[in-house]
Every structure is written in structure tokens, then in C-alpha cells.
Amino acid sequence: MKNYLRKHPEVRTIRVAAADLNGQMRGKRVPSRFADKVVEDGTRFPLSVLNLDIWGEDIDDSPLVFESGDADGVLKPTERGFMPMPWLEAPTALLPIWMFREDGRPYDGDPRHALRAVVDRYRKQGLTPVVAVELEFFLIDDSGRNLQVPLSPRSGKRRKAAETMSVRALDQFDQFFTDLYDACEAMDIPADTAISEAGLGQFEINLMHGDDALRAADDAWLFKMLVKGLARRHGFAASFMAKPYEDYAGSGLHTHFSVLDSNGTNIFDDGGPRGTEAMLHAVAGCLEAMHDSTLIFAPHLNSYDRMVPGAHAPTGLCWAYENRTAAIRIPSGNPAARRIEHRLAGGDVNPYLMLAAILGAALNGIEDKRLPPDPITGNAYALDLAHVPNTWGDAIDAFEQSKVIPRIFAPEMIRNLLLTKKQERHYMAELSPNEQVEIYLDTV
Missing domain, CATH: 3.10.20.70 (Glutamine synthetase, N-terminal domain)
Known part of the structure; x- marks a missing residue:
């Protein structure tokens, strides 16, 4: 050093x-x-x-x-x-x-130690999680009373429309993304593909997978600081808040993970599209813990504006093969890369707590050897499913009353997080919507 x-x-x-x-x-x-x-x-x-x-x-x-x-x-x-x-x-x-x-x-009140404790549980069983994350964020002009898309540095125009997977939208902010990738290389953050997303000025960057979950969380944490800081140098804001615009989709933070055994073999790979029993056990564990751990995946008042049916954020407790309306998705592709995609978290999460909750729940399932319900087909929003809590208060209550959360987090972490969120809920209720957005814009 x-x-x-x-x-x-x-x-x-x-x-x-x-x-x-x-x-x-x-x-x-x-x-x-x-x-x-x-x-x-x-x-x-x-x-x-x-x-x-x-x-x-x-x-x-x-x-x-x-x-x-x-x-x-x-x-x-x-x-x-x-x-x-x-x-x-x-x-x-x-x-x-x-x-x-x-x-x-x-x-035990340090989020990084919460993830370390989960990784230690894997290590004791001769297992290693392999993790990658996809981070969505908004570029925002917050200089006026209302949030809006920044002026394009290239054209000087403000395009107020969704630009899903638009190369033009990426090119409009080419210098920002060039500087961002250069900065990621300097900080050794493995930034991969960038795309434009469905929100106003919304983009997504994938971080490459690796077999060190702590490093993956470090990368996500550092990346969020970098994006927000670098945007300010370019004259606008960047935010990972879950839902800055009422009429457009919010930002998620999707996690892909698999698990290696002591020989380096992916325990989810059965050579075909179904996946192994171990993968199904991990899916069951994630589903079992999802309701009670929603507070980790949606930690703020604004988080719940994103989690509404039909808004590209999952709300039903279900899983599926190659289906982005489900909370748990099994992507298709090479069986050697068989993995689980956990889609519930918003961009406003703490990456350490998020990965601890996901990987801890998956390991619970592997240990318990329970099977999930059948995978869904079609539109999850149209099905009669059990749902995650749809308010901040309900999520706090579910976390506090949970029997599965103490299997993942230490008592001190549970206590500290509950005290924090209860205090925030109390004081957020005293603020106007504009004041709430102002605090979340730069912090999360």
C-alpha cells in the first residue's frame, strides 16, 4: 500500500x-x-x-x-x-x-463485515460465490426547480424522451462515458457494457463477474461514488435513486451469481437449460427470504415508487427461466455459465448489505435443500402471486419480525438498521416531495 x-x-x-x-x-x-x-x-x-x-x-x-x-x-x-x-x-x-x-x-454494524460473514459461511462449506452486478443510474440537470435531462454536450439540445438501447443517447454524452471508463480503469473497477435505458437520461453499466464477493461489492460502492462525482465535474448530476421521475421506470441494481465448489465447478450447471438441484435450492432460499429482506433491496421512501406493477421492477414472489417480469430470472445461454439473476434491488441500495442478503438467502436454501414452486411463464404482473411489501413501513415491520433475517445478519446489524430506518421514516414524513427528492438525489 x-x-x-x-x-x-x-x-x-x-x-x-x-x-x-x-x-x-x-x-x-x-x-x-x-x-x-x-x-x-x-x-x-x-x-x-x-x-x-x-x-x-x-x-x-x-x-x-x-x-x-x-x-x-x-x-x-x-x-x-x-x-x-x-x-x-x-x-x-x-x-x-x-x-x-x-x-x-x-x-458487526459494519456492512462490509456483514457480507464477509456470509462469504465465510460459503467458505466453510468449500463454496465460492461468483458475482456480477448491473447498475442503472440517471444523468440529471438539477439546476432548476424541476429535474430534467441534461443538455447534450454535443448538440446543446435536451431530448425529453426514453432512449432504450440508443447508441445516439450514449454518443450524446460520449466525453462523460469516455472519462468514466478511463476512471474505472484507473480505480480497477471492471466496467463492461454500457447501454441507454428506458428512463429520461437513464443508463446502465455492467461490472464484470468475479469470484470475490467482497470485491464485487467494493466495485459497486466505488462505482456509485465515481459516477456521481464525475458527473458533477461535467456540469450535471448523476443519481442512483430508485425513482426520480414519476412517469418513467426507475433504476435497479440486478445481481447475477453462481457458486463454485472446491474444484472450481459451477454447482448450478447440469449441462442443460434446467440447472441443478443446488440451483433450485438457491432459488428457493432467495424466494423464502425476499419478502422479509425487502428493506435491504428497497431501503428508502422513494424506493417504493419504483416497485409498482408494470414498471420494469418485480413485485411478485416468483421465478422463471428467461423472463424479466419475474423477481428471480434464470438467464439462458451456455450451461457452464448457468446462474441466477436477482432483480428486486433498486439502484439506491447499499451493495454490501444487498449482496449479503442475496447470497445469505441462497446459502440458506442450499443448506435446507428445499425446492421452489414451479417457475412461472408469461407476465408475472398479471398473475395472482404473493407480493413483497409495497410500503416502507411494511418492509420495516417484515424485517423486524422475520425469522429468516437472523440467519443472514448479526443481531447488532439488524438492530442498527431498524433504528436507522425508523428514524428516517419519521423525519421524511415532515418533508415535502421536493425536499425528499433533494436529499435522495445526491446521497443514494
Whole structure:
């Protein structure tokens, strides 16, 4: 890690940052001449900092604040190491960190440790999840009272129409996407295909699959920060909020995953289109946990504006082969790449918690060896299905009362997330719709 700064003497300051429960970067600015101390000894800030609400405020009734004297945690560098921050004007390096207790134990309220715990469960069974994510986001002109598509840097025009898979829409913002791909390469984020989507100024970029789920979550987290920061350098905003425009589809964050055994064999591959019993068990686990874990996949008030029938976001608890109306889709293609696509999450999620919920649920199913109901055919929105919660309050209640969630998340994480979301729900009710959009636009 120290070699990075020696190779980049132009870097005068660093940022050390961890993800809080909402996926916000929390950390410090440090002169680069003191970076060695951070690398060797870590840094410290209160445990409560990873349990702030969306405004960055303390949780009123959290035991992490006054009850415990607002005690410190110890934050150590992740295995990711230093990387550039191309969205800033001055040369700056970011050092991702995660939180431990004073005695060296992982802090269970850290989202990255929640995912690590799930990955450890896989490892103990000789299994390794392989993960890829697809992230949708909007480019937005937020300079006026109403959100709108930015002016094209090429034409100077504002095209107020959906542009599904339009090469022209990509080319309108060519310099932004060129800079974005260059920045991803510099940060070692495996950005692959970009397409335009069905919303106003909406795009999707896929991140390549890999057999390190923690790194996949890191990539998604860092990518969201990069896109938002780089857009501002180009004179507009970028947002992963679930539903910025009432009349257009919202943004999702779809997850593709398979599982390798100790020999590196995909345990979902049966040589044909059906998939193995292990794949069906994983599907069953994902479906069983989906209702109660909706709070992870739709963590904000605005999230539920996206999750309505017929709006390209799944609402029914079902699975299918090659069917994008289902919550769980089994894509077609080479059997060696047989995988599950989990389609419920919005773009506004915390990637660490999202992957922990998905992979933890799948492993529950593999362990329990239960089979899912029959796959659906046709339009899932037209079927009589059990549904995920359709309000924020119902999702909070389902998460709190769940019997399956404690199999995936530690008690401290469950408590902290519930306290956070209950406080946010209370204060969001006091804001106008425009004020709600304003807070979500830049944060999630």
C-alpha cells in the first residue's frame, strides 16, 4: 500500500473512508505524509458513525451514542489498498477502510463485515460465490426547480424522451462515458457494457463477474461514488435513486451469481437449460427470504415508487427461466455459465448489505435443500402471486419480525438498521416531495 504513494508523489492528501448503513462514505481527510501511520495503525472514529441516518445525524435512541459514551472503533485498510479519486480536481488517493472493535473483533454494524460473514459461511462449506452486478443510474440537470435531462454536450439540445438501447443517447454524452471508463480503469473497477435505458437520461453499466464477493461489492460502492462525482465535474448530476421521475421506470441494481465448489465447478450447471438441484435450492432460499429482506433491496421512501406493477421492477414472489417480469430470472445461454439473476434491488441500495442478503438467502436454501414452486411463464404482473411489501413501513415491520433475517445478519446489524430506518421514516414524513427528492438525489 505504501508503494502507491511513493509512485504518485503528486498526491498531497488522502481520504480514508468506510461505508455506513446507507452506503455513504464516512471518513477523514489526511495529509499524505501521515499516510504510513494510517496504513500501519489504522484510524479511529466512533462506532456510531457507521449508523447515521441519511442526513448524517446520530440515531436518537441508539445505544452506540450516549449510552455507551460514543465509544470508538478501530478502522483498518481493506485489502483494496489505495486508488485515485478521478472526480476531484487535486490528485487525491482513497484508502477504503472497515471497522473493528478495540479487541480486534470485526464490528458487526459494519456492512462490509456483514457480507464477509456470509462469504465465510460459503467458505466453510468449500463454496465460492461468483458475482456480477448491473447498475442503472440517471444523468440529471438539477439546476432548476424541476429535474430534467441534461443538455447534450454535443448538440446543446435536451431530448425529453426514453432512449432504450440508443447508441445516439450514449454518443450524446460520449466525453462523460469516455472519462468514466478511463476512471474505472484507473480505480480497477471492471466496467463492461454500457447501454441507454428506458428512463429520461437513464443508463446502465455492467461490472464484470468475479469470484470475490467482497470485491464485487467494493466495485459497486466505488462505482456509485465515481459516477456521481464525475458527473458533477461535467456540469450535471448523476443519481442512483430508485425513482426520480414519476412517469418513467426507475433504476435497479440486478445481481447475477453462481457458486463454485472446491474444484472450481459451477454447482448450478447440469449441462442443460434446467440447472441443478443446488440451483433450485438457491432459488428457493432467495424466494423464502425476499419478502422479509425487502428493506435491504428497497431501503428508502422513494424506493417504493419504483416497485409498482408494470414498471420494469418485480413485485411478485416468483421465478422463471428467461423472463424479466419475474423477481428471480434464470438467464439462458451456455450451461457452464448457468446462474441466477436477482432483480428486486433498486439502484439506491447499499451493495454490501444487498449482496449479503442475496447470497445469505441462497446459502440458506442450499443448506435446507428445499425446492421452489414451479417457475412461472408469461407476465408475472398479471398473475395472482404473493407480493413483497409495497410500503416502507411494511418492509420495516417484515424485517423486524422475520425469522429468516437472523440467519443472514448479526443481531447488532439488524438492530442498527431498524433504528436507522425508523428514524428516517419519521423525519421524511415532515418533508415535502421536493425536499425528499433533494436529499435522495445526491446521497443514494
